[in-house]
Amino acid sequence: MTQILDGKALAKTIQAQLTAKVHDWTPQVGRPPGLAVIMVGDNPASAAYVRNKERACDRVGIASFGQKLPGDTPQAYLEGLIAELNADERVDGILLQLPVPQHINDVTLLNTIDPNKDADGLHPVNLGRLVRGEPGLRSCTPLGVMQLLHANGIDIAGKQAVVIGRSILVGKPMALMLLEANATVTVAHSRTHNLSALTRSADIVVSAIGRSHFLTADHIQAGAIVVDVGINRIETSAGQYRLVGDVDYEAVSPIASAITPVPGGVGPMTVTMLLHNTVLSYCQRMPALAHERGTLLS
Incomplete structure (x- = not known):
């Protein structure tokens, strides 16, 4: 019999584990993990993906800091926004929803994200950590x-x-x-x-x-x-x-x-790993949770 690799069921299990951890850790830290998703333009598929991610955050207890911006938003504004999110202590993960409008240089924006808040695992620093076999946020x-x-x-x-x-x-x-x-x-x-x-x-x-x-x-x-x-x-x-x-x-x-x-x-596993990366970043940034960093996905 062929084994069906059921991502939907596994994602539900992992999200339940993350939910329990976030519920336990939020009182210790004084705030929940936070994820900021930046979407530029009105691509219907992107909008659906973002809604799905926001609903998943709600289920797990992650605070969403959604940024839905017009398609003509300038590059400089987006770079400034990412810099603000990098400095925002409430935000543990930042994701740029792709694709972006043609006038936007997505590589520059992705490289502007703090590697330790890179929820998508696409920053060159995190890809370099993967190449070297070092801990880091993974794609x-x-x-x-x-x-x-x-x-x-x-x-x-x-x-x-x-x-x-x-x-x-x-x-x-x-x-x-x-x-x-x-x-x-x-x-x-x-x-x-x-x-x-x-x-x-x-x-x-x-x-x-x-x-x-x-x-x-x-x-x-x-x-x-x-x-x-x-x-x-x-x-x-x-x-x-x-x-x-x-x-x-x-x-x-x-x-x-x-x-x-x-x-x-x-x-379903892709969305769940986005949540995982956000919670992992939260653990790495919070000294009170240093002993918990190895418990995710265990």
Whole structure:
């Protein structure tokens, strides 16, 4: 039987653990953890993501400092806003919702965020800490994948892993986290030749390319572990829309030993790791909680 890696259920469990910790720690510190999400413009998908994150903060007991700004907000204003949030003692995590309007330099803004408040784990300092194997805030989606594998008893050490996608958001940090867990890792991308031959040799395949049903049964060896990071919106014959992954789930799931569904797999874990990073930053910044830093995700 194929093992379904249920991210929705695991996310609920982890959020419940975070809720209990925040409830216990808030009286000690005198305030709850705080997350500031900056959204520029009126992208409908971004607005939905931000609402989802705010609701998750409410469930866990994290204070939200949302900043929803017009699409023509100047770069200089955003840099000043991030500087204010860096200095705000109520704020433990800062997230810039991507994408931003074309006139905004998102790299500059991401680099302006205090690395110790970098809830998305995308600052060069945190990526450098990942490369060096040092503690730090990790990229949310890859961290969510690692937690999903760990919680389901999947031993990564010694396995051959192929990551499809090389973005700084998922592909590169995903490869580094798998390598840190002692997998042998290959990163594939749009210019990789004979991809199916490569993926058929893998024990673990992680797809993060954003192409619906790209991975078929021909790409997967029997017994492989398949992690689908892709979220693609496609139109049905009835003129409605539904979400699908990069993996042809119906074709691949009978072959795989374990697989993530879309939706309900990696997506819920990404939001949960954002909450985790905010609470972890809170612990790191509060001397009263120094002894608690190793208890998250335990």
